Amino acid sequence: MTMTRRATGRHLPGAGTPEASAVEHARAGMLQEARPRGRTRIGADVVCEALLRQGVDVFFGYPGGVILPLYDVLGDYPELRHVLVRHEQGAAHAADGYARATGKVGVCLGTSGPGATNLVTGIGTAMLDSVPMVAITGNVAAALLGKDAFQEIDITGITLPMTKHNYLVRDANDLPHVFAEAFHIARTGRPGPVHIDITKDALQQETQARHPDEEAVLAAIPGFRPTIEGHPRQLRVAAKLIDEASRPVILAGHGILLAQAWDQLREFAEKTQIPVTHTLLGVGAIDETHPLSYGYMGMHGWKHVNRAIQSSDLLIALGMRFDDRVTGKVSTYATGAKIVHVDIDPAEVGKNVSVDVPIVGDVGRVLAALTPRVAEKRPEDRATYFAELAEWRRESESRSWHGSGAWRGGLLSADYVIEQIGAATDHDATLVADVGQNQMWMARYAGYRRPNSHISSGGLGTMGFGLPAAMGAAVGRPDKETWAICGDGGFQMTLQELATLVQDHIPVKIAVLDNNKLGMIRQWQELIYAGNYHSSHLLGPDFLKLADAYGIPAFRATTPDDVPQAIAAARAVDGPALVHFRIADEQNVFPMMPAGKGLSDLIEEWGGADE
Template identity: 50%
Template sequence: MLRKGADIIIETLKKEGVEVIFGIPGGAIMEVYDALYRHGGIKHILARHEQGAGHMAEGYAKATGKVGVAMATSGPGATNLVTPIADAYMDSVPVVFITGQVPTHLIGNDAFQEVDIVGITRPITKHNFLVKRIEDLPLIIRQAFYIASTGRPGPVLIDIPKDITQKLSDVSIPTDEEVRESLPGYKPHVEGNPQQIKKAAKLIMSAKRPVLYVGGGAVQSEAQKELVELAELMKIPVTTTNMGKGAFPEDHPLALHMLGMHGTYYANMAVYNCDLLIAVGARFDDRVTGKIEEFAPQAQIIHIDIDPASISKNITVDVPIVGDVKIVLRKLIEELKKEGAKILFPKERQEWIELIESWKKNYPLRYRNSDSVIKPQYVVEQIWEATKGDAIITAGVGQHQMWAAMFYKYKFPRQFINSGGLGTMGFGLPAAIGAKIGRPEKEVFVIDGDGSFVMTMQELITAVQYKVPVKIAIINNAYLGMVRQWQELFYDRRYAEVDLSVQPDFVKLAEACGAVGFRAEKPKEVREIIEEALKIQDKPVVLDFVVDKEENVLPMVPAGKSYRDMILEDGKKAVEAETMYLVG
């Protein structure tokens, strides 16, 4: 049967199981929106800016593990998606971005609202397509979803000229097998090399001071069960990256919490002093390693990752294992059990665990609370207590993001959703909308900064329109806080262009948009307004927390420095806190 290209698009999206699309219509994509209206069966969320739509699709994908979908028209509609596309690329988020394009015969003629979005996004997509024939439409769409969701996940863009959406064809939708066969050069390796797994098992059994270093790949792979089993079987402490939070429960005795620039003292010291580092779905980014020459200087390194390009890219490793994290960990556990799961140096392993426990006791995450001014860390702790640690938390980017990572204890995968690699201010609110739509049974809190919130605050209207009851906790310090902190510590307090004292009244703004607004200016008011917000389940709530303006995120490893240079809460450096344990 002959159908328009637009109808083929909607039919194929349904075949992929798409439940919701986030987007904004326009001339070049109008045929697709008409088909979406006529067919029904897929919910559409009308964002107020294409960037918001892209981040909503990311939040949906991160919260559910499904492929998110964002759609926009040509020209500025497409270019407004560039930031979320780059964000998804950096954080390995499976999102399919569909953009309209000018008719085929006008491409290259500087037509109205024409941009080469395929060329623009080539460095920031896992793959992208320009559809040139209607007969290719269903295969390209199915390929896009397959590429986005397999191997190391990532964004895929499909640019569709308007005439392709209007033409007629009787092309059929290809099967799963036909999709795989159409991509002969794309075969992600998931199993892991058996000999490398054997080597890894021997190193784990013979290590005296091992540490598991876990990144976002473990979340993507749903490997929490395997991580817990491996850690408990071999008595290995576990630290997670910002993107890996929730892959290992943070209330577990072996949890070291986050490492890196704003990691815990005990996580960073454990990594600095370990003799074996087992990297699982992590990429050794600069915010984790600091000065590369002094990162885990005594350790042999095992690296498990599905992306071969990530292995030995930043840090040379001793045992590379390319494969799906969950599958490789399961085989590694089986290999260890086959060898009796022996710890060859049990005394030294126990001493290692006890040393780390002493670090936890002596140098916990802490801050100086106050009865007169609200501390941002206290706000996060109160949200954690009020939600019983069960909420999904999204964050913008800045100081508040780090406090959200440090003082909310995460216990399940996909619980902490934030912009890690790109560091996109404005990510929090739209991502929360996408997360809540994907996981409606969960309470979803945005922990945002006043600077980050205003970058996408128009999406509050979207949340009102669709009755998405996200809770937005604004850590309002009237500064671009993280920049101000660096200016304080490294630029002699020259506060250049970070003053945000002129801002909207966030309570009135919420009310003007049809949401609910509350403000807390004293510590005793914090829990009160959080509890009030939790009672409201039919619209979004904005919570304006007026906090200590010059509170800093600590601990902190200055950029390019080693863990020995970590600045602690009392202003001391880590190397001054106690004699380093390092052996050899």
């Protein structure tokens, strides 16, 4: 193709050419009316068929111009439940929450242009946390692509770096294959989001294309063959290190939940008697009441956990990626420890820290193969090690904790609120965090016994995630109570979804931890920016009146004594409910590892107060 400018300077195809008539036809199509019923099969039908074939029962979306052909046929597929959100970001987070709560692929839908760009934050969130998702967008008719048509944006160019794979479909005959591939890629290996952009004319085009079988799908993507089984030689080397280690620690990550490997983890830990620590997204990988569960690691993790890691001689990393929030300064991270790293993504092995024994494979399969190879240990074999760990734990847990519910001056402390929600729901509800202090409190104090009962935006740290993700989680697991635990900042980013909860009867209970602040920002400003509190004070609405405007029952707790009743009142509501917890303005999350420092440099208190 020559790229030189033509002498005429004309960018449009000449009148009367086939290209020109295609553009005219597509422009006319933008205003095309609904198709008559009793119609033939079109691209939009293929989309619905494909979703049903993939086991999708619900998806979250928002209509718009070019995606209307799909909405035009949706009524013919009553098995597909469509939840109309109030903003496309909510659709993406809801699909994400649905996927995390159920382990199935979440699906969200938006139109071209702004509808598509509004999905982007949610797609990025799913990418960073390896959540299986298929995002569908419409685009302008193929002949208008590149013409800056109304609501046209190069959305596949935008999602390219934040998806596992993406597609632009211009021909309805490609749709069956693309959808089958997309779902396969989204859920296979390390899960992640896949984006499918479909031109409007492809949705409207008649097609008889058949859906491919699994074999045909695999044959079409020879470049995608994740390694599932661990290499036997590496397993042998790992088993030897595990048998010889005197202070081993397991680091359990999101991979345990994604691979549904919690049973294999428990069996491995019990046989080897190795304490299990977990990352933020690894919460729920092991029942926290299990004797070998040792707790949450990293920047806001427990001091005893970080201490155990720093003094370890062998770290067994299972489905985690040594994020900077986990390691702090890498050069000072567990310098006495050898590392066995199990991950299904080879690119994660050796990316952030150098490891001694890399094992690429599905963490469940690797553990199932590894457990028979390691020597059985009894608790008394590790008596001194365990005694020391128990001592560290007692010391660390007695700090940063307000069992009476009161922080300075009797103000309501957030850790107590979280702990009360965990206890009231018998540690069986799905708790969905927003981002910031509330997220750290939720990970530390609620107490988790069930896999996938803790949902949090870890990698991207997306404020506004909590409410819409809880919406998806509640839709996916109607058998479990679902709580969105938000700060007043994050809640105000996506609170328009309150209307979705009401319209679609989604019984999410919302806990707003209101400190009138962007709490984590304020905490950093206090500790790291010399108390320069710029833009961290936040005016919020009257949350009870707000909920009332949506017809949602709401309750308020301002003192420790109010907390149990407010939680109980919200739980008694048949449908969504909101509890406004007016917590202390300036409570910090401790301990805290300052950015750029190591795991041994935790700040545990500030100004001598009872943080």
